[in-house]
Amino acid sequence: MAQKRTGLFVTYIGAFIQAVITVLIIEYLYRGGFNELIYYINELTRPFAYNCLLLFLLFSGIRAFKNRMVLLLSAITTIPLLVLAYGSKVKQEIRGEPIMPSDLFLASEAKNMIGFFSSATLIWLVIILILLVLLISFSVYVIPNQKKLSKIQISISSVSLLLCFTLFFVESRNIDSFLKKELRIVNVAWDQKATYGQDGVLAGFVLNLNWLIIEEPNVYSKEKINEIIKNNQPQKYISSTKPDIIMIMSEAFWDPTLFRNVNFSQDPLPFFHEIAKEHTSGYVSVPVFGGSTVNTEFEALTGMSTQFLPPGVIPYLTYVKKPLPALPNILRSYGYETTAIHSYHNWFYQRTNVLKYLGFDQFIPLEFMGNPTYGPIFMKDKTIVDEILQKLDSESDSNFIFAITTQNHGPYNSEEKPENSSIEVDLNGEQDFTIESENLLVNYSNNLLEIDSELNRLIRELETRKKDTILVYFGDHLPLLGDDYQVFREADYYGGDRTYEEYKKMYSTPFIIWDNFTENIEELNISSSMLAPLVLDRANLNGNALTDYLINQYKKNALTNIPRQDFWEEEHIKQNTLNDMKLLQYDILFGKMHLIKDKNSINVSKNYRLGYKDPKVTNVIKEKREGTSLLIIKGENFTPYSNVFVNGKKIDRQYGNEEEIVVVDPGENGVVEIVVKVTDVNDDILAESNLYTIE
Structure with a gap:
């Protein structure tokens, strides 16, 4: 024992x-x-x-x-x-x-x-x-x-x-x-x-x-939601025109000239600074730093705040599983064609499904971009600007375009500067940047200069158009410039003191609202969740109960910015205002959507698709070059992700462009069936052409 x-x-x-x-x-x-x-x-x-x-x-x-x-x-x-x-x-x-x-x-x-x-x-x-x-x-x-x-x-x-x-x-x-x-x-x-x-x-x-686990608030009821709506009746707009609306969320877009202790050999954002003086501009308070782009995106498109959600949660992945009354859905109800454009993979953050639930008619990811231009890592903004201008030239009466650019997203090169660098940086005083920090900031700033040039090109093109147009341009979060805020610390911009002032510096990105039909100029400091109601207000369009509530509170100066919870008192937001917004948000995401009178109005677009058009095969030519038998596929709407399938088998591309793809002839006998399919890196089929047969 x-x-x-x-x-x-x-x-x-x-x-x-x-x-x-x-x-x-x-x-x-x-x-x-x-x-x-x-x-x-x-x-x-x-x-x-x-x-x-x-x-x-x-x-x-x-x-x-x-x-x-x-x-x-x-x-x-x-x-x-x-x-x-x-x-x-x-x-x-x-x-x-x-x-x-x-x-x-x-x-x-x-x-x-x-x-x-x-x-x-x-x-x-x-x-x-x-x-x-x-x-x-x-x-x-x-x-x-x-x-x-x-x-x-x-x-x-x-x-x-x-x-x-x-x-x-x-x-x-x-x-x-x-x-x-x-x-x-x-x-x-x-x-x-x-x-x-x-x-x-x-x-x-x-x-x-x-x-x-999200628990139902004790006071949640249909009567309470109706009471909030009744007490916040919106101004009724009568709009004879429906302006084109463009929102561009530029990933990691920020203004490094806010580093007061850093000298730049030239302004990395000359056009942005110029245009910001002539139009509404300011800073957007964003919920994330260095990543989790879609949380800022979620706020900008829905008017909801992630500050009321569990820490670290990504709504796109956990909550957006049904149609929601978001900005694209609202604008589609006015007859807008709603388009999302993103220079990254369709599957990232489950955007293919999420954007459908938010009310978009179409989503153009990188797999559908015919002639992309790439930087060291990501697609350049030039490609996105080209896509936007192409869409504006289409036959749609009114367009809503939400574009996400990635050119300036990290990681940034810390080992060397770009060749023929246009910008150099140095610290004031006796202290110098470490080599790694200097390289990071120089690479980031040179990228900004190129991005700024594309913003210039876009606005100059918009100025030539007769159609009323609104452009909102903002960043999703600050850039990751080294581990543990390395560049921010060396520039004496961030010290880790956890004050509200420091929080605002690390969670605010610059933005502008440009249009060609008003002279309204304001200097704003708002949350990204206020962008949707402000856009609707600028376009003289009513939204849903949530956006109407937000714009009412904004005009009363009762709600402009929703920071992290520990800083709510710093913004002097009344508790009942926060409680009302939490309830409206709960009603949309987890409740019975009492705030929407006509539930049938919240639906996915019947025409939702990836890309503008499917690839189309118009001709197939057999040809021999340098002893190799080739198939030359002629057609339309081809992209670098368009692949040729012969009798059901994928054939590796030799080369191609928007109108032609060349593959090695597999030597199939009899009737040969040829299809061009757009596939992503996971080999999922996103679109396919007509069937073309040859003998």
């Missing part, structure tokens, strides 16, 4: 040691050094103990199984936690916040983030992962299993596992439990870096699982 007790003691002491060691490794990976780890253990002992308790119960629970299964289950639970810890460190250095539960929906964003890792780091990560798998496989094979587990061990482990899951579910749902209070576990919803820093990685992640 004594031997059994000793064995049980050793078993669960082993589980405790395993839990402590795992937490130590997790926190070391996240915090990045032994000094930081020691500080966490000494100064935040209770949160450290909380993390150890969670894992101790888990590791004790899996000891209801035999040795080999214990090892396997330990690996299955531990490896993801280590990845979470290191991934949170990397994401925090780049974006300023750790990995959140909502990031689990971000497969496409994860692919994009790989570009920020060095090749050496990626190689080491792969090597370590392979070694871990080999070590675990070897250990599972070598370690002997017990013949039989005692009933006491099975009982203790079962109770531990039950306690673990109970604690997990109770603690993830209860933000303010007795245990959390005693162990000093907190959730700073607006600052997850602080949450993870205080609570630890595991506890911080578990705590944020609560935010994935």
Whole structure:
């Protein structure tokens, strides 16, 4: 009996040691050094103990199984936690916040983030992962299993596992439990870096699982929604004209001349600065820094604020699963043709489906751009401006175009400057930029100069048109200029003091509202969620209950900017105003949409499609060049993503343009069926041509 007790003691002491060691490794990976780890253990002992308790119960629970299964289950639970810890460190250095539960929906964003890792780091990560798998496989094979587990061990482990899951579910749902209070576990919803820093990685992640569940507000009802609408009746517009409306969200567009301690050899945004003096301009408060573009996009198109949603959540991936009363839907009800254009893949952030639900008639991703021009990484703005002008020349009476450009998105080259650089930078005073920071800023600024030139070209073209036109141009977030705000720190622009003034600097991008039919000039500081109601107001068009509410509050000067929650008091926003907006937003996203009187008006476009037109094959010519038999496919609407299929088999392109694709003749006998299909990098078919047969 004594031997059994000793064995049980050793078993669960082993589980405790395993839990402590795992937490130590997790926190070391996240915090990045032994000094930081020691500080966490000494100064935040209770949160450290909380993390150890969670894992101790888990590791004790899996000891209801035999040795080999214990090892396997330990690996299955531990490896993801280590990845979470290191991934949170990397994401925090780049974006300023750790990995959140909502990031689990971000497969496409994860692919994009790989570009920020060095090749050496990626190689080491792969090597370590392979070694871990080999070590675990070897250990599972070598370690002997017990013949039989005692009933006491099975009982203790079962109770531990039950306690673990109970604690997990109770603690993830209860933000303010007795245990959390005693162990000093907190959730700073607006600052997850602080949450993870205080609570630890595991506890911080578990705590944020609560935010994935949206609970119905106590006061939510049809009567309450109608009361809000009744108290905010909009001005009724009578518009004889429907101006073309263009919104351009330029990724990572920002004004580096805001660095007061930096000298630029020339202005990187000469035209933007000139036009901003002559038209409505200012700053847009955006919800993200350095990435998560679609949160700014979501706000700009819907009028809703992500500040009322769980931290780190991406509405496009989690909530936009049905038609919503967004700006494209509103404008389509007025007879507008609504077009989204983006110089990136159709599948990124699930835009193909999301833009349909927001009310667009068509979405033009990079797969449908016939003659694109590329920079070092992304498509140049020239291509997008060409697409916009082409669309404006179409037969549509009124156009709404929402374009997203990517030319200036990171990562930026930190190793060298561009050839024939037009802009040089240096710091005032005795301090100099590090080489990496100087290269980052020079590359970013040179890109801006080119982007500014394309904005100039677009507006000069719009000035020649007789049709009334509104153009809104804004950035989605500030650029990532080095890890841990490297360039911003060296330029003495950011110090990490967490004041409202510093928050505004890091979460505000410049914007203009240009038009050719008013003389209205304002200097504004607004949230990106105010863009849709302001555009409708400028066009003399009524919106839905939410946009009407927002424009009413804006004109009363009661609501212009919705910052992060901890800064609401700084904006002097009345609590009842925030409560009303939260309810209207809940009604749209999660409720019964009481604010929409005619539910049938919120629907997807029957004509929704990718691209303007399908490819069309008009002729196929067989030809021999330099001894090689070729098929020359003649037609229309071909793009670099248009591929030739012969009798159902994809044939590699030799070369091609918008009217011709050349492939090697596969030498098929008899009747040969030829189809041109637009396919993306995942080999999904997005569009296809008519069937063309030859013999």
